[in-house]
Amino acid sequence: MSMRVVVLGAGIVGAACARELARAGLAVTVLDRGGPAAATTAHGEGNVLVSDKGPGPELELARMSRRLWEEALAEAGGRPDADRVEWDPKGGIVVATTDAGARGLAEFAAGQRAAGVTVETLDAPGLAAAEPQVTRDFALAVHYPGDAQVQPVGAAAFLLGDALRAGAGLRTGVEVLGAVTRGGRITAVRTSAGTVEGDVFVNAAGPWSGAVAARLGAPVDVRPRRGEVLVTTPQPPTVFHKVYDADYVGAVGSGAEELQASAVVESTRAGTILLGSSRRRVGFDDRIRPEVLSVIAGKALRLFPCLAGVPVMRAYGGFRPYVPDHLPVIGPDPRLPGLWHATGHEGAGIGLSVGTGRVLGDLLLGREPEIDAGPFRVDRPAVLFEGDDQ
Incomplete structure (x- = not known):
């Protein structure tokens, strides 16, 4: 039976993760309390930038993601949804x-x-x-x-469309309320529309990731x-x-x-x-x-x-x-097996989305990522905290 992955969030990062995992043959379901790309993604400028990132892990993720954007669009050819991405490598x-x-x-x-x-x-x-x-x-x-621009909603719809074509499911109007655990592992999420079971749960709720993680019992400092x-x-x-x-x-x-x-x-x-x-x-x-x-x-x-x-x-x-140290959070949560995070991109989520999906997919499937994923780990001091100020 294929691994069941539930992606929490249908913004561009959630869409990129769903695309990567569905195309790898996993059984993916995307949940969102609103509609696809209706929150943070819809309020961005569509930046795909390398110019604003100094040497280090985020720049490496940006460079990889910039390449993956072009590869994804080239693979789509002249599909109408690819044109709606409005890819513009204008610099x-x-x-x-x-x-x-x-x-x-x-x-x-x-x-x-x-x-x-x-x-x-x-x-x-x-x-x-x-x-x-x-x-x-x-x-x-x-x-x-190397700087480029996309239309953010069009770009997210393109990625989500690829995920759906690969067999992913999408459920909107579903708010995550809490976790169901068994033997210390998360096995389902309680939602406003009932319980959704899975083997892996990816927290890709953007600015709401901190609140979602807290509801699941594994708070992260994403604000x-x-x-x-x-x-x-x-x-x-x-x-x-x-x-x-x-x-x-x-x-x-x-x-x-x-x-x-x-x-x-x-x-x-x-x-x-x-x-x-x-x-x-x-x-x-x-x-x-x-x-x-x-x-x-x-x-x-x-x-x-x-x-x-x-x-x-x-x-x-x-x-x-x-996130206080200005780095994305990508990878498994060591406190709650089965919970993964793909969040904390601040204003760079559009550009870093496809790279994030690739890194998360590699880690989840036991492959060595193209770049060092260590700096994005969940259990670093800037991410884990004890508090109730979410």
């Missing part, structure tokens, strides 16, 4: 507007270059050719041709981190890469609760321009804060003064799954 450009920022960016880029990432320094004519509308008042600009994005009306071609200021990497790596903001500007296939980004630890408070949107807009205008007067047609926000 990224990081701009430092101060001397201090330039020094930090130069050091960061040198470390990435030494780790094998393609990094190209742009002079003033080079930056103007790449981004005609970007500010000319800059101290350093670097180009990362929500709020972010907002502004969306302009469709514009003529204006922004041709993902362009962000050098403060972005610091904001990503910060653990501060208060607002961390930096300019991130990119266009979509529909012609809209996305303006980000912010990071705040406010629990699950989902209120849109005008003062936060104002900071985002102001920083975007410093990069692209031409956006002054461009109408903003909407703003949206969502929650990222934050």
Whole structure:
């Protein structure tokens, strides 16, 4: 009988795990309390980045996942769902507007270059050719041709569709309430729609992973981190890469609760321009804060003064799954046999999803992963904690 795997969460990470395991021949069921890709995934920008990750395990996961994205889409050929991923390997450009920022960016880029990432320094004519509308008042600009973008919901639907074609099942409107254990092992989850049995349970609930894990009796320190994005009306071609200021990497790596903001500007296939980004630890408070949107807009205008007067047609926000050491959590939970985790990607879940699915699948099936999975283990100090503040 095939191993029965229950994936808890139908966001892009859960979809990637389901795809990997179903294609390996396992009997997979995906549960979600809402709908597929309806929460964190639907509120992202679709980043598939190497530019914001310093040398180390997350960068290695990002590079592997970047390759796997292209392989998955190439395998799908011209399928309509592959086209809806809106894969755009447009590259990224990081701009430092101060001397201090330039020094930090130069050091960061040198470390990435030494780790094998393609990094190209742009002079003033080079930056103007790449981004005609970007500010000319800059101290350093670097180009990362490996950065890409997808439409997040389309990308998640593509992965989930592959899982369903391989025999996986999907149940929505099902909330996990607790665990059923036998002999110290989890054998089922109690849900709002009854008990669901399985041999392996994968916690891929994103920002809600901490709460889900606590309900299952094996708490992990995964918390929500709020972010907002502004969306302009469709514009003529204006922004041709993902362009962000050098403060972005610091904001990503910060653990501060208060607002961390930096300019991130990119266009979509529909012609809209996305303006980000912010990071705040406010629990699950989902209120849109005008003062936060104002900071985002102001920083975007410093990069692209031409956006002054461009109408903003909407703003949206969502929650990222934050872990204090800023590394994903991938692997088995040693406290509760049968429970696995695939979470904690914060704002990088879109890009890291397929790599996460591959690493989890390799570990579950007893294969040696392509990269070292040790840094993502569940039983590291940043993840396990005793407390009730989820």
